[in-house]
Amino acid sequence: MSTLLPKHLHFQGLNPGETVQIFLRSHPVVLWTKLGTMMLLGFIPAVIWILLVSLTEVLDDPQSVLRLAVILVFSLFYLYWVRLLFTAWLDYYLDVWVVTTHRILNVVQDGLFNRRVSEHLLSQIQDVTTETKGMWQTFLRFGNIRIQTAAEVSQIIFRSVKHPELIAKRIGELQAEAVAREHNAPDDVYGRFTAPIDQHSQSQASRS
Amino acid sequence: MSIPLVVFAAVYFLLFIAWMILTLINVYHVMRYAYWTRLPLLIILLYLIFSTGILVATGWLTKDVDWTGSWDVSSSSIDLQNDVDTIRNNLPL
Numbered sequence: 001m002s003t004l005l006p007k008h009l010h011f012q013g014l015n016p017g018e019t020v021q022i023f024l025r026s027h028p029v030v031l032w033t034k035l036g037t038m039m040l041l042g043f044i045p046a047v048i049w050i051l052l053v054s055l056t057e058v059l060d061d062p063q064s065v066l067r068l069a070v071i072l073v074f075s076l077f078y079l080y081w082v083r084l085l086f087t088a089w090l091d092y093y094l095d096v097w098v099v100t101t102h103r104i105l106n107v108v109q110d111g112l113f114n115r116r117v118s119e120h121l122l123s124q125i126q127d128v129t130t131e132t133k134g135m136w137q138t139f140l141r142f143g144n145i146r147i148q149t150a151a152e153v154s155q156i157i158f159r160s161v162k163h164p165e166l167i168a169k170r171i172g173e174l175q176a177e178a179v180a181r182e183h184n185a186p187d188d189v190y191g192r193f194t195a196p197i198d199q200h201s202q203s204q205a206s207r208s
Numbered sequence: 209m210s211i212p213l214v215v216f217a218a219v220y221f222l223l224f225i226a227w228m229i230l231t232l233i234n235v236y237h238v239m240r241y242a243y244w245t246r247l248p249l250l251i252i253l254l255y256l257i258f259s260t261g262i263l264v265a266t267g268w269l270t271k272d273v274d275w276t277g278s279w280d281v282s283s284s285s286i287d288l289q290n291d292v293d294t295i296r297n298n299l300p301l
Contacts, residue, residue, distance in 0.1 A: 062272035062273060063272075063273065063274055065213070065279045068213065068216060068270060068273055069216070071266060071269045072216060072220040072266065072270075075220070075224070075262055075263075075265070075266040076220065076223055076224065076227070078262045079224060079227055079228065079259060079262055080227070082255060082258045082259060082262070083227075083231050083255075086235070086251065086255050089251060090235075090238060093247070093248070094238070113234070113237075113238070
């Protein structure tokens with residue numbers, strides 16, 4: 001289970017003292033299922049072409065306008081199809097969930113230009129539920145994790161991630177640590193104010 | 209009325225190139241989120257290779273076309289009903 005941030009990726013926006021604990025994408029089988037379906041779609045023009053050539057004579061004449069139109073339309077179809085494959089990969093690659101020591105980031109890429117990034121504090125988590133549905137998820141050990149929070153967007157779903165139970169357990173541990181940290185230092189939401197506040201309070205104490 | 213076949217080629221080529229450029233611009237903007245690591249660059253390269261391959265294959269399939277010819281729309285050189293009947297009669301249904 002690779003949950004740490006891969007070395008070649010740079011996660012910008014980490015606060016001081018914050019480290020990435022879990023970095024997740026969907027199980028690759030989700031991508032392969034999509035790509036497989038699209039590969040089948042890609043065979044349709046080829047099958048139509050073979051049927052037309054083998055069963056009729058409409059495409060035999062190289063000067064036929066119908067033949068030319070069919071070739072050009074199929075060619076454009078394949079150009080669009082390649083883009084569909086690319087978008088499927090992109091949806092997979094850019095949908096990520098990051099759990100740091102302080103928060104959860106939910107990044108959802110939908111198509112080329114729709115992107116949603118939501119951020120939730122670990123201390124606001126109320127409930128973590130895992131779901132493993134069906135034969136494939138059971139055999140390949142992946143599933144959904146539903147995280148209920150007290151924030152405005154009350155639910156985060158990690159879709160089709162590997163080893164959901166292990167990840168849910170780890171999130172529970174991180175949440176407990178975050179709550180404990182918040183109780184110890186109520187202003188320390190992101191861990192960035194601890195040092196200045198301490199220095200400030202020390203200087204105030206020394207003056208008094 | 210007759211339409212020169214070269215119009216087909218021009219429309220096709222414009223659509224193809226416009227779509228390819230549009231995709232690459234879109235991809236360029238989206239790839240910022242992937243931090244330009246090696247894998248996205250490889251995928252973009254594959255996209256370019258596939259697209260060029262499709263263009264080359266189309267050129268090869270249409271190499272025998274006489275582009276100076278034209279399609280006579282009024283006399284309808286395409287007998288669609290006849291073609292459909294031919295296909296229907298030959299399909300092993």
